[in-house]
Amino acid sequence: KQEVTQIPAALSVPEGENLVLNCSFTDSAIYNLQWFRQDPGKGLTSLLLIQSSQREQTSGRLNASLDKSSGRSTLYIAASQPGDSATYLCAVRRGGLTGGGNKLTFGTGTQLKVEL
Amino acid sequence: DAGVIQSPRHEVTEMGQEVTLRCKPISGHNSLFWYRQTMMRGLELLIYFNNNVPIDDSGMPEDRFSAKMPNASFSTLKIQPSEPRDSAVYFCASSSEPYIGYTFGSGTRLTVV
Numbered sequence: 001k002q003e004v005t006q007i008p009a010a011l012s013v014p015e016g017e018n019l020v021l022n023c024s025f026t027d028s029a030i031y032n033l034q035w036f037r038q039d040p041g042k043g044l045t046s047l048l049l050i051q052s053s054q055r056e057q058t059s060g061r062l063n064a065s066l067d068k069s070s071g072r073s074t075l076y077i078a079a080s081q082p083g084d085s086a087t088y089l090c091a092v093r094r095g096g097l098t099g100g101g102n103k104l105t106f107g108t109g110t111q112l113k114v115e116l
Numbered sequence: 117d118a119g120v121i122q123s124p125r126h127e128v129t130e131m132g133q134e135v136t137l138r139c140k141p142i143s144g145h146n147s148l149f150w151y152r153q154t155m156m157r158g159l160e161l162l163i164y165f166n167n168n169v170p171i172d173d174s175g176m177p178e179d180r181f182s183a184k185m186p187n188a189s190f191s192t193l194k195i196q197p198s199e200p201r202d203s204a205v206y207f208c209a210s211s212s213e214p215y216i217g218y219t220f221g222s223g224t225r226l227t228v229v
Contacts (some may be wrong), residue, residue: 034217043207044220107161
């Protein structure tokens, strides 16, 4: 059974700092990995999707990397801002349509607070 | 596109009552997922459908929970009878193939008293 863990569970940083969020998964046979953001009381917003054949994806100040063989992904946030404060979740998809379907297994999340 | 639409946004009900949560996926998406989120257990997949057919319902906690997808644009999650431990935020999400990721709805916050 796939297990996804995120470290740290909570993080508080001053504005402007670069930071790294970590995600690890126990079964390296994944199809892709997705990072989400969740604001308090809201739904999940997709940030980045990395296919299993890719090493990284970038969107603005966000960069996500994937090392499938070691079962790890990182989300790098450059020049953090108070608006980045949210919970960040990673999720792995095991297989394609014939390989376990397209359901996602979510990590426990990292609650980020960026202070002025 | 308005995204994945869930209703109601909030639901407060008494123990023993029937609760029905509704979801409209993004037009053209052929997979639909129901998740439950609690502080203790995080996000848990309850059931998912592909082309309106239930594929995996192993996450449905017990027989009190049931889900239907009568057509490509509508799904329901029903709890009957509801219990206080069912209190959680229930999310619906949809996706398509080729896969470009999930889109989540805003969720239904259920409180059973």
